[in-house]
Amino acid sequence: MMNIGKAAAASGVSAKMIRYYESIDLLAAARRTEAGYRFYTDEDVHVLRFIRRARDLGFSLADIGELLALWRDQGRASADVKRIALEHVVALERKIAELQGMAGTLRALAEHCHGDTRPDCPIITDLDAGGGR
Amino acid sequence: MMNIGKAAAASGVSAKMIRYYESIDLLAAARRTEAGYRFYTDEDVHVLRFIRRARDLGFSLADIGELLALWRDQGRASADVKRIALEHVVALERKIAELQGMAGTLRALAEHCHGDTRPDCPIITDLDAGGGR
DNA sequence: CTTGACCTTCCCACGTTGGCAAGGTCTACA
DNA sequence: TGTAGACCTTGCCAACGTGGGAAGGTCAAG
Numbered sequence: 001m002m003n004i005g006k007a008a009a010a011s012g013v014s015a016k017m018i019r020y021y022e023s024i025d026l027l028a029a030a031r032r033t034e035a036g037y038r039f040y041t042d043e044d045v046h047v048l049r050f051i052r053r054a055r056d057l058g059f060s061l062a063d064i065g066e067l068l069a070l071w072r073d074q075g076r077a078s079a080d081v082k083r084i085a086l087e088h089v090v091a092l093e094r095k096i097a098e099l100q101g102m103a104g105t106l107r108a109l110a111e112h113c114h115g116d117t118r119p120d121c122p123i124i125t126d127l128d129a130g131g132g133r
Numbered sequence: 134m135m136n137i138g139k140a141a142a143a144s145g146v147s148a149k150m151i152r153y154y155e156s157i158d159l160l161a162a163a164r165r166t167e168a169g170y171r172f173y174t175d176e177d178v179h180v181l182r183f184i185r186r187a188r189d190l191g192f193s194l195a196d197i198g199e200l201l202a203l204w205r206d207q208g209r210a211s212a213d214v215k216r217i218a219l220e221h222v223v224a225l226e227r228k229i230a231e232l233q234g235m236a237g238t239l240r241a242l243a244e245h246c247h248g249d250t251r252p253d254c255p256i257i258t259d260l261d262a263g264g265g266r
Numbered sequence: 267c268t269t270g271a272c273c274t275t276c277c278c279a280c281g282t283t284g285g286c287a288a289g290g291t292c293t294a295c296a
Numbered sequence: 297t298g299t300a301g302a303c304c305t306t307g308c309c310a311a312c313g314t315g316g317g318a319a320g321g322t323c324a325a326g
Contacts, residue, residue, distance in 0.1 A: 005303065015304090016284070035291055037304055046261075053260050058235040061281075071257055078254035082246045085239050085256050092236040096229055102191040103225040106218050113215045121211035123218050124204055127186050128179075138272065148273090149315065168322055170273055194313075 004030075007040040011048030018048065026051070026065055059088060137163075140173040144181030151181065159184070159198055192221060 008015040018038075021027045027047070030038035040048075050071060054064045066084055070076040109123045141148040151171075154160045160180070163171035173181075183204060187197045199217055203209040242256045 003304070014283080017282080019306090020282080033291095035304080037291080050260050055282095056235075057239060057260075058232065067257075067260065071261065074252060076252045076254075076257075077250045078246050078252060078257075079248045079250065081254045081256050082243055082248040085243045085246075089236050089239050089243065092232050092239075096232050096236065099191065099225050099229045099232070102189075103222050103229065106190060106222050106225075110215055110218045110222065113211050113218075115212045115215040117210045117212065119207060119209045119211060121209075121214045123214050124200075124209075124211075127183050127190075127200065128204065136273070147314080150313080152275095153313080166322095168273080170322080188313095 002040055002045075003033075004038050004040065007045055007048060010045045012052045013048045021051065021061070024061065026061055026068070057088075058092060059084075063088060134172055134174065135178075136166075137171050137173065140178050140181060143178045145185045146181045154184065154194070157194065159194055159201070190221075191225060192217075196221060 002010070004015045004018055007013075008018060011018075013021075018027070022029055022038075030040060030044070032038055047068070050068065051064055054067055059067065063084055067081070070081050070084075105126075106123070109126050112122045114120065135143070137148045137151055140146075141151060144151075146154075151160070155162055163173060163177070165171055180201070183201065184197055187200055192200065196217055200214070203214050203217075238259075239256070242259050245255045247253065
């Protein structure tokens with residue numbers, strides 16, 4: 001039994017976010033003391049840590065809702081978990097490729113930029129002309 | 134001389150975004166017809182294309198504001214352009230590394246997940262236990 | 267003159283997090 | 297007992313960039 005600040009410290013999820021997760025029904029509404037303070041058990045902290053870990057792996061809160069349901073479902077099919085994870089990997093890899101494309105282009109352009117007091121710069125030229133498209 | 138729809142089509146920037154860029158002073162307010170319609174020149178479309186290209190390279194609108202100022206400044210120092218670009222490359226690479234970490238972890242976990250009807254799954258176990266932290 | 271395609275402004279939504287304000291509660295200490 | 301300070305509560309605003317839609321005005325073609 002602890003209140004929200006302690007649960008936040010124990011789980012790595014800020015008090016602010018715990019309230020937010022409750023407001024969007026990712027978490028069941030916490031029980032309250034007579035004064036209206038939320039209180040949490042070690043089991044609740046366990047759930048918060050699960051969420052925290054899933055956030056660290058880049059899952060959206062929507063994904064985490066599904067993962068939590070599967071986590072709680074002792075009869076789950078591991079295929080469902082795997083599907084969510086692999087879809088996320090695909091999305092991550094698409095994003096990675098996109099960012100790599102940007103970084104590669106910019107690095108190449110910057111390499112040929114004098115980087116001195118002269119105005120001439122291939123980066124500006126590229127932006128101006130559209131990279132030859 | 135064209136109105137916003139045509140400028141949008143010609144530049145690849147949506148009419149919605151053109152208005153938004155104007156509202157945040159990234160663009161000067163467009164001239165208007167007597168009826169209040171914005172109108173644009175080929176030169177304006179040129180600016181819009183610059184912005185579009187910079188967005189495609191992942192620059193923030195704040196960055197683009199600086200780049201536009203440099204673009205217009207015939208006396209610019211290419212060092213200023215290069216600095217903005219390289220700072221952006223650093224940010225991109227940091228993000229790439231972060232996403233690669235997530236994707237790598239998940240791919241490794243998913244490899245050992247049967248992906249069948251059994252509930253047992255290392256992905257769930259990892260989320261539960263926190264990846265050994 | 268009507269129809270439909272365009273334009274205008276304004277508000278709302280997404281997703282996740284932080285910050286701040288105004289107020290209530292609890293705890294420890296004088 | 298009083299009070300200070302640390303905690304809790306709710307609520308609103310901000311970010312970032314984009315899209316959607318409503319309600320209404322304008323324009324061109326038939």
